[in-house]
Amino acid sequence: MxxxxxxxxxxxxxxxxxxxxxxxxxxxxxxxxxxxxxxxxxxxxxxxxxxxxxxxxxxxxxxxxxxxxxxxxxxxxxxxxxxxxxxxxxxxxxxxxxxxxxxxxxxxxxxxxxxxxxxxxxxxxxxxxxxxxxxxxxLPTAWLTAYRMLFTQSGLQPGQTVLVQGAGGGVATALVLLGAAAGLRVWVTSRDEGKRERALDLGAAAAFEPGARLPERVDAVMETVGEATWAHSLKALRPGGTVVVSGATSGATPSADLQRVFFLQLRVVGSTMGTRDELDRLLRFCATTGVRxxxxxxxxxxxxxxxxxxxxxxxxxxxxxxxx
Incomplete structure (x- = not known):
């Protein structure tokens, strides 16, 4: 064996x-x-x-x-x-x-x-x-992490806009596919032009370079990059918006920018993996929608x-x- x-x-x-x-x-x-x-x-x-x-x-x-x-x-x-x-x-x-x-x-x-x-x-x-x-x-690790971020922790509803920082990784790819299938408008960022194009092919509505000025503020940001994108994530949120954090590959100690957080009443929510019940729902979601x-x-x-x-x-x- x-x-x-x-x-x-x-x-x-x-x-x-x-x-x-x-x-x-x-x-x-x-x-x-x-x-x-x-x-x-x-x-x-x-x-x-x-x-x-x-x-x-x-x-x-x-x-x-x-x-x-x-x-x-x-x-x-x-x-x-x-x-x-x-x-x-x-x-x-x-x-x-x-x-x-x-x-x-x-x-x-x-x-x-x-x-x-x-x-x-x-x-x-x-x-x-x-x-x-x-x-x-x-599905049980990267995709389950993405599912929990989008559907348990973010509070997003179909038709709203979500920004995914760092397109190309396993969690980010799952966020694009799951979000688009659920009726969200998914925007992504990436330093790599090829990864931005790939995200568009997967269903992202728009792709931007890191730190780019967005056409409008978003309802939520999915954050796995950390220090390198944190300031942009907070600036990208509409008042009352939510940033969901499940990783910090570029560093875990960014500037908090607390004045922006409290003045705009932003929510910062942590997310780690997912539950057995969420995995069961993720499997049924994929089977029903055809997302793979x-x-x-x-x-x-x-x-x-x-x-x-x-x-x-x-x-x-x-x-x-x-x-x-």
């Missing part, structure tokens, strides 16, 4: 920390006895996997660790399922994203880049027949190093999918 494993922290060279093994290592924290095995049919690569190889969020004492958060496969009863990657504490009774002890698969327990992954039965969501295993495997994640390539797990290298270099349009 092939497994893709992080064997050591390697901050400067994540590929040096990756091994493809013939079998999964014995986990440092054995999964609880009531978890069930899922036969993996497809698993998707995320930037989380690259950060894990660099040792961010995955300390050396937890290695070797099977990588991977996202997967679709078959449960012990023969049902086609999608794995929800957010693991809450068994004693937690609220929404799992608010559990301070939550983790993702591949942080404490082995991940999805193997022939089989063990997960709590409550974390399994039925896979719609309309979605392939490869398509469904792309972009799949850049489908590769065997034995070629995981090639997939990670492409992600590190930014040579990806859409999702990279690994199959056993």
């Amino acid at each position: 092939v497994a893709v494993v992080a064997v050591r922290p390697s901050p400067s060279d994540p590929l040096a920390a990756l091994e493809v093994r013939d079998e999964a290592p014995v986990p440092t924290t054995p999964p609880p006895a009531d978890w069930v095995p899922v036969t993996v049919r497809a698993a998707a690569l995320n930037h989380h996997d690259v950060w894990s190889l660099r040792g961010v969020g995955l300390p050396a004492e937890k290695m070797p660790m099977v990588l991977g958060c996202d997967a679709a496969g078959v449960d012990p009863d023969g049902n086609e399922v999608v794995v929800h990657a957010v693991l809450s504490d068994p004693a937690w009774t609220g929404e799992e994203t608010l559990d301070p002890r939550r983790s993702l698969l591949s942080e404490v327990y082995p991940g999805t880049f193997a022939g089989t992954v063990l997960v709590p039965r409550r974390n399994l969501v039925p896979k719609p027949a309309a979605l392939s295993f490869e398509e469904a495997a792309c 994640p972009l799949v850049d390539s489908v590769l065997p797990m034995t070629d995981a190093a090639d997939a990670v290298e492409r992600m590190v270099e930014g040579d990806v349009i859409g999702k990279l999918v690994l199959v056993p």
Whole structure:
């Protein structure tokens, strides 16, 4: 059984920390006895996997660790399922994203880049027949993050305008596709002309260079870039508008501009991943509307190093999918 494993922290060279093994290592924290095995049919690569190889969020004492958060496969009863990657504490009774002890698969327990992954039965969501295993495997992290930002945290209604900062990334691409399908007017920014054109092809109504003066102020901004775009995000909002933040790839300490926030009564809302119920709704939304994640390539797990290298270099349009 092939497994893709992080064997050591390697901050400067994540590929040096990756091994493809013939079998999964014995986990440092054995999964609880009531978890069930899922036969993996497809698993998707995320930037989380690259950060894990660099040792961010995955300390050396937890290695070797099977990588991977996202997967679709078959449960012990023969049902086609999608794995929800957010693991809450068994004693937690609220929404799992608010559990301070939550983790993702591949942080404490082995991940999805193997022939089989063990997960709590409550974390399994039925896979719609309309979605392939490869398509469904792309949804539980980046797409779920985008779904929660747009439909749970923003307060947006069809017909309103949303600005997506940094078009081209996995979450931003999902925001464009989901937003357009839901009847939102989606505007995007990107430094790369090719990525701006790609966003327009995917359904964005307009694309601008970062910091550009917009034709009008927007109802909400989806922010994953952080410091480099924060000032523009606040200036782009109409009075009473909302900026939803789920990442800060360019830095996490921008100028707050509190005078603008309170004078225009802006809302700043954080958003992290999503719940099992939101993943279920996302899957049904895709099945109903025909929206599908972009799949850049489908590769065997034995070629995981090639997939990670492409992600590190930014040579990806859409999702990279690994199959056993």
